[in-house]
Amino acid sequence: MQDEQLEILDFLRRYPPFSELPEETLRRVASSVDVRYFRAGSRIVEFGEPALAWHVVRSGAVEIFRRNGMLYNRLTAGGYFGEFGLLHRKRVRFPAAALEDTLLYLIPEPVFTDLFENNEQFADLVEIEDRTRLRHVVSRRADANQLMSATVEVLINRAPVTLGCEATAVDAARRMTDDGVSSLLIMDAAGSADEPPRMAGILTDRDLRVRLLSQRLGHDTPVSEIMSSGLVWVEHNQLVFEAMLQMLRHNVHHLPVLRNHRPIGVIALSDIIRYESRNSLFVVSSIFRQQGVDELAALTTDVRACFSRMVTEDASSRMIGSAMAVIGRSFKQRLLELAEERLGPPPVPYCFLALGSMARQEQLIVTDQDNALVLDNSFDPARHDDYFRNLAAFVCDGLARCGYSYCSGDVMATNTRWRQPLRKWEACFTEWIERPTPQSLLDSAIFFDLDGVWGKTEWIDGLRSLITRRAKGSSRFLACMARNALLRTPPLGFFKDFVVESDGRHTRAINLKRRGTAPLADLIRVHALAVGSVALNSFERLRDIIDADILPRGRGQDLHDALEFVSMVRIRNQAEDLAAGNTPDNSIEPESLSEFERKSLRDAFMILGNAQKYLKFRYQPGRAG
Template identity: 85%
Template sequence: MHDEQIEILDFLRRYPPFAELPEETLQQVARSVDVRYFKAGTRIVEFGEAALAWHVVRSGAVEIFRRNGSLYNRLTEGGYFGEFGLLHRKRVRFPATALEDTLLYLIPEPVFTELFENNEHFADAVEIEDRTRLRQVMSRREDANQLMSATVSVLIGRAPVMLGRRATAIDAARRMSEEGVSSLLIVDEPLAGLAPPRMAGVITDRDIRIRLVAEGLGYDTPVSEIMSCDPVAVEHNQLVFEAMLQMLRHNVHHLPVLKHQRPIGVIALSDLLRYESRNSLFVVSSIFRQRSVDELAALTGDVRACFSRMVTEDASSRMIGSAMAVIGRSFKQRLLELAEETLGPPPLLYCFLALGSMARQEQLIVTDQDNALILDNRFEPARHDDYFQALAHFVCDGLARCGYSTCTGEVMATNLKWRQPLQQWQRYFSEWIEQPTPQSLLDSAIFFDLDGVWGETKWVDELQALISRKARGNTRFLACMARNALLRTPPLGFFKDFVVESDGRHSGAINLKRRGTAPLSDLIRVHALAIGSSSRNSFERLRDIIDAEILPRGRGQDLHDALEFVSTVRIRNQAADLAAGIDPDNSIEPESLSDFERKSLRDAFLILSNSQKYLKYRYQPGRSV
C-alpha cells in the first residue's frame, strides 16, 4: 500500500463503522478511497444529483441540509453522510456544504454497497437502531413532500376582498370586476371601534349566475339572499393537503382562510393545483356529474389512474388514503342521490354510514365496502323498510359495479341488522362496551371506525360521544379489544426473519394488510378508545395518544413511522400490479424488495411486535388504565 493509503487505513481503524471490519476488507476500502478537498462555504453535493460515493469527514466540518433548506445535521472528523442517496434511487437526498475547510474520503458506491450488503454489523451501524433508522427513512420522505409540510398560509396571495351583508348583488358584481376575483367574502358589518368583521358567507360568480340571474331576481337583491352561508373554511396553519381534502369532500372551489376565526384570505382550486395532481379533484368532480350507475362504473379506470399518479408523485400514504376515501365517499353520495331520484323521497330521515378504512380515511385501491344505515327513531319496519332495503341494495350494488366489492361478512346496509333506528344503534354500542366478550367485539370492531356520509350526519357525532364516554377507562372492554388486537401478529420468525404464507395463491408472500396495517390500526384504535379520542384517522388518533402521554416516550412516533412505511410498501405494490396489468392485492414477496426496503420493513414489523407486547401489558384484565 502507498503511504497515503496506509494513513487512510489508520484513520478508518479508529472510527465506527470501520473498526469492526476484517483487516483485509479495511485494506480494500482504503485502496478505493478518493481524497477530496473543499473550501469553506463550497457545496459538496446537490439535491437530486447522482449519488456516486459515500463521504467520510477526515478533517474540517460539514453541514447537511434538508431539501427545504433547513439544517439537518453537522458533522466533524469521523462523521459520514450520503448513505440515504446510495440506498434509495442512487440520488443525493440531502445537500451538503463545507462549513470550514474540509478534507473528505470518498468511498465509491460499489464498494459501499458491497460493505452494506455483506456485512451485517456495518449495515446496522450505518442505519443506527431500528426505530431511529425508520424515523430517518420517514423523515426523508416527509421532507421531500411539500404537501406534508406546507401550510395553507403559503397559498394566500392577497388579502380577502370583502363586502358587507347589506350590499346588493350589483355591488358584489362590480366589486368582483374591479378586483379581478371570482369570489367575495360577505361579512357582518362591525360597529365602529369594535373587533374586525366576522365572516357571514361567501358569494361566487356561480352564485350570481344560478341564484340571481337564472332566478330572475333584481340586481338590488341583498347579497345575503344569494350567498352561501356558513361556508367551508380552513385555518391558516392547516396543511395544504388538508385544504385539498376539504375541497374534495365538499366539492367546492373556494376556501376562506381563517386566523383566530377572522378571514385573512381565500384560496381557490387553481392555487392547490401547484401542490397536488389535478386528478383526484377532477375525479370527484366527475363523479357528481354522472347521471347513471353505468356512467359511474365507467370512472373505475380514472380512479385507478389517479391512484397510480399519486404513487408516482411520491405522495404519502396518508394523502393517498385520504384522497381515495374521499373518492369512495363521493361514489356513495352520488349513488344515494340517484337512489332518491329513482325511489322518490325517503319516508324518514336517515344517515348512511361509512365504516372501516373509508371512515378512517385510509382507503386504497384494493378495498371492499363496509357500510350501514341509521334510521329515524320513528322507523317502523312494516311501513318503511321496503324503501330503505331498496335504497341499500341500489347503493351497495352500485358500489360493487364501481369497483368496491361486497363485504364477505355482510357488514352492509343490505343486512337488516345494520339497518336500524338510532336508538337501536345506541343499544348496540352500549352492549358492546358495557357487556363485552372477545367474540362480540371481534364481530363489531369495525363499527368503532364510523363516519357519516349522507343525511343526518349529526347522529354519528352522537354515537361517537356515547362511545367516547363509555369506553374511556372501561378496563374490561379495553382488555377485550386489546386481546382481539393481538390476534394478527407481524410476519417475523424467531430470528426476526420474515414468515411468509406456506400455501395457497400467495405462497411465499406476506399479506401487508392482514399482517401489517390492520394490526397497527387495531392497536392504535385501542389506545384511542382508552383516552376518549374522537379522531377517526389512525395518524390523528396517534397525535391524540402522544398528547395524552400514555405510551413510553418515542413509541407514538415509532408507530406513526411503522404505519406510514408498511402502508407505503403496500401502496407501491398495488400500483406496480396496476402498471403490470394484473389485479392488485395486498400480498408481496420479500424477494421483490430491495435490501434497504426489506430492512426497513423488518424494522416496522419489530415496532409493531414491541407495541403489541406493550398493549398486552397495559390492558390486562382488571388493571387500571
C-alpha cells in the first residue's frame, strides 16, 4: 500500500463508522478513495446532480444546505455527507459548499453501497444520522415559499418544439399553430454526424408581432432574422425561483431548459404562475367559485397536482394530510351550499360531520368518504327526513363524482343510522363508552374521530367534551378500544422479515394503510382518550400523550417518527403512481424500495409492534371479553 493510502487508512481508523470495519475491508475502502481539494466558497455538489460518491471531510469545513438555500449542517474533520442521495435514487439531495479550504475523501458509490448492504454495523451507524436527516427533510415549515425548493424540471410537460434556421416566418407560424405552442427553439444544422444541432435562438409570438408584423416584413422572412439570439436558459435542476429571477432580470417570458447541454423543454412565465397556483389555498378558492357538481368534478386534476407538488417539495405528512383534508372539507361545504340552493333552507338546524382521516387532518389522495348528520332535537322524521335524505344523497353523490368514493361500510349520511338528532348521538356515545363491547366499538370507532364541517359545528364541541369526560375514566371502554387496536398487526414475521400478500395489482405487497398508518392511528387514539386529549390529529394527540408521561421514555418520539416515515412512504408511492399514469393505492412491494427504505420501514413496523405490546400491557384488553 502506497504512503498516501496508508495515510488515508490511518485517518479512517480514527472515525466512526470506519473504526468499526474489519481491517481488510478498511484497506479496500482506503485504496478506492479519490482525494479532492475545494477552495473556500466553492460548490462541492449541487442538488439534483448524479450522486457518484460518498464524501468524508479530511480537513477544513463544509456547509450542507437544504434545497431552499437554508443552512442545514456544518461538518469538520471526520464528518461525512452524501449518503442520503446515494440511498435514494442516486441523486444529490443536499447541496454542499466549502466553508474553508477543504480536503475531501471521495468513496465511490459502488464501494459505499457494498459497505452499506453487507456490513450491518456500518449501515446502522450511517442510518442513525440518516434517520435524523429524514426527519428534518420532511418537516419543512408549513409557510415555506415552495418556489424556493422546486426545480424547473417539474414545469416541463413536453419536449421542445424546434425549427431549423433556414425556415421562414410563415413556416414558424404554422408550426406554432399546429403544435399549440407560443415559442420555438431555432436550431443550427449539425456541424458533423456526431454533433447534435445547437440552439441558435428562440422565436416567440411576441417576436412575430414586434419584429415581423409591425415592421411589415414578408412572410418568407427567414426566422434567423426575427428570432431572439441572445439566449438565456436554465439547467434542469435549477430552482423555479431562480428561473423566475432570470426572466425578470432579462425581461424574457420563455426559457429553454437544458440537461447535459441539450434542450429538454421550454418553460414560460405562465407555467410558473400556473405552478404557483397549484397549492391548497388556490384549489380551495377554486372550489368555492364552482357553480355545479360537474365543475367541481373537473377540479380533480388540480387536487392531484396539488398533492404531487407537495410530495415533490418534501412537505411533511402532516402538511400534506392537513392540506388534503382542507380540500376535502371544502368540497363538502360547497356541495352543501349547492344542495341548500337546490332544496331550499333546511327545515331544522343541522351539522354535517367529517369522520376518520378527514377529521384527523390526515387525508391523502386515495380516500373514501365517511360522514354523518347531526340534526336539531326538534327533528321530526315524518316532516323533515325527506329534505335531509335528499341533501345527504346530493352531497355523497357529489363527493363520489369528485374522487371521494362511497364508504364500503356505509358510514355516510345517506344511512338513516347515521342521520340522527343530537340527543340520540349523545345517547350513542354514552352507550358506547359506558356499556362497551368489542363489536360495538369495532363498528363505531371511526366516530371517535369527528369534526363539524357545516352548520351548527358548536354541537360537535359538546359531543367531544362528552367523549373526553366519560372515556378517560372508563377502563372497560379503553380495554375494548385497545383490543380492537390490536387486530391489525405490522407485517413482520418471526425473523423480522416482511410478510407480504397479494393486494390488487401488487403480487407481493404490503398495504401501508391497513398494516401501518391505520393501526398507528388506532393505538394513538386509545392513549389520547385515556389522557383526556381533545386533539384530533394523531401528531397533536401524541404531543398530549407525551406531556401526560404515560409512555416509557422516548416511545412517544418513536411513534411520531414511525407514523411520519410510514405515511411518507405511502404518500410517495401514491405520487409515483400518479406520475406514471396508474391508479394510486395504498400497497407497495418492499422489493421496489431501496435498502435504506426497507430497513427504515422495518424499524417503523418494529416500533408499531412494540407499541402494541405496551398497549396490551397498559389497558389489559383481555378484560374486554
